Amino acid sequence: MDPTAPVPSGPEGPHPPLSAEERAEYARLRKAASVRHRRLHYAGASVLLLLALLLSPLAVVSAWVDDTITDTDRYVQTVAPLADEPAVQNAVNDKLTARVVANVDVKAITEALGRALQQADAPPLVVEKSQALEGPLKSALTSAVHAVVAKVVASDQFDTVWTEANRRAQAAVVNVLTGEGSSAVAAKGDTIVLDLGTLTDQLKQRLTDAGFEKASAIPEVDKQIPLLKVDKLDKAQDAMRLLNVVGVWLPVVALALAALAIWCAPAHRVWLMATAIGVGVMMGVLLVALAVARRIYLDSVPPETLPPDAAAVIYDTLVRFLRESARTLIVVAVITLLAAYLYGPGRGARVVRTEARRATGAGGRHLQRLGVRTGSTGRWLAGHGAWTTGVVIGAGALTLLLWNHPTPAVVAVVFGIVVLVLVLLGVLAAAPGDGAPHGAQPGRPTRGG
Structure with missing residues (x-):
């Protein structure tokens, strides 16, 4: 505290400055309050995520019933x-x-x-x-x-x-x-x-x-x-009556709970990774449950009612879109987990990002040697890399949401296109043609400059 600063005053006169013990106690109380606040956030996020993960298999089945059986x-x-x-x-x-x-x-x-x-x-x-x-x-x-x-x-x-x-x-x-x-x-x-x-x-x-x-x-x-x-x-x-009541709302509720859990958690990226892992595990559980249900169903059908091979192909055909939905969500979960990890501080993530910048930088320099200059567009892309990356990833996610019954192959293709667009934007950002280093903003000195 500046000794020359005026001492704050209250209704009963000026307050004396805090002693060293009072400052330490104040700091301890603030730290304890912060810890309790974080614990409360983690507890709330944990409950929300647990509910979302428990509802996810039922949400997929509900969407399948509403989309396949009743349509x-x-x-x-x-x-x-x-x-x-x-x-x-x-x-x-x-x-x-x-x-x-x-x-x-x-x-x-x-x-x-x-x-x-x-x-x-x-x-x-x-x-x-x-x-x-x-x-x-x-x-x-x-x-x-x-x-x-x-x-x-x-x-x-x-x-x-x-x-x-x-x-x-x-x-x-x-x-x-x-x-x-x-x-x-x-x-x-x-x-x-x-x-x-x-x-x-x-x-x-x-x-x-x-x-x-x-x-x-x-x-x-x-x-x-x-x-x-x-x-x-x-x-x-x-x-069926229960699923008919919840209908398409159950997937929306499960998605909202997962999003709310990520938003409430102090570490958003880590919680996103946890959500991706949880969804992948629950979809695996759903696939196992379908396999068990298949065995139970085949054992319950008398051969005189329906031959085993015909009963098996009928079951497999009827639930094939449900299985495909579960596999699609597993692929989405893996891609989300990979993306969240690569944006983190881990050593492997830093190596991948560094190599990606080197590769796009080399591509940009090669374009410049060929006489291709991106000029102000390249400088704008270099200065707004985080924003453009978010837009491209958001466009890919929106494409999957609007896609009618996406399959694992569709998810893989959309992911490949997103990566390709990000690489292309990185190369364009590295070829402004004015000698500015990759990622530097015009008018500002770079490190060491």
Whole structure:
């Protein structure tokens, strides 16, 4: 304190200067208050980040349900590849063949044949042996019908029928999972089925055209094919209702909590790295959970309901966009972690930044030797490097946010473009052409100058 400075005064007169002990106590109290303040910030940020990370897998699933399951076009796009899957085609072949053959009374045919032979005075042995034709006749009928069914399922018409059937069934599936409306169309007990009525009508016509004149007289065939079997459908309905309520808001809440945690933490960069690591770990947990759910699902589906290979391909196809979203977030987390580290004080980060400046500086000098000068633009870029870097990174992040269903490949491409633009700006900033060193602002002396 300046001894010549006037002593502050209060209502009761001037205050005496603080003694050395009072100054030490004042400093101790300020330090303790600062420590408590930082601890409070860290505690609040920790709670917010923990909530964000715990909600992140559920947020991804919620977004997937809202975007894939409840959206008709997206749902149809998801299940459309199943029409070309051999396992699914074989399952449809077997189911339709069995149901068509089951409606043909082969035993009545063999009995009619026996009566006809008996009326024609055929030998008793021939009449008796005619009853043994039931098995071979049914086998031959099954093979013939299966061949016709296979042609129908392998045709382009099947893709159209499959798409339209799924489009009609989508609303019914949502009704089953939400418990709203009638579930008779889309569910039988704990099994979700798909109505292929148009296909069976075409199948009967194909059989008639192939020479099975009686096919048109076959009674109405069961047109529903098992698609999914859920042992605990009521629990799935409860989960679906919850996800339907939170909808798209849960991802927004999780993102807001993470952003608020980073903002509250004293060390923003370190907290950003922690958030990236946490998100990557939670997305890994989600992928493991999907793998476990796949095993549980396959074990719960009886082979007579759906063959294991068909059940596996249906599950994998249905959740493929969910898996892709989790992998995309892992890639984003890795890139965010890498970027946050490179902007830090670590030795490795300093080495990378130094080498990057050397490389862009060498590129700028090479441009100048070629006669390319960036002039005032280069000087402006050199003086506003932090600002331009933030704009480029923000543009990359905004691109991913606005991208419709970004994949890991899209994230990698956007990241590569951001790096390329940053390198290009660094080279342009190093080639102003006026002899000013890279990063120096005009009119100001450089270090050592």
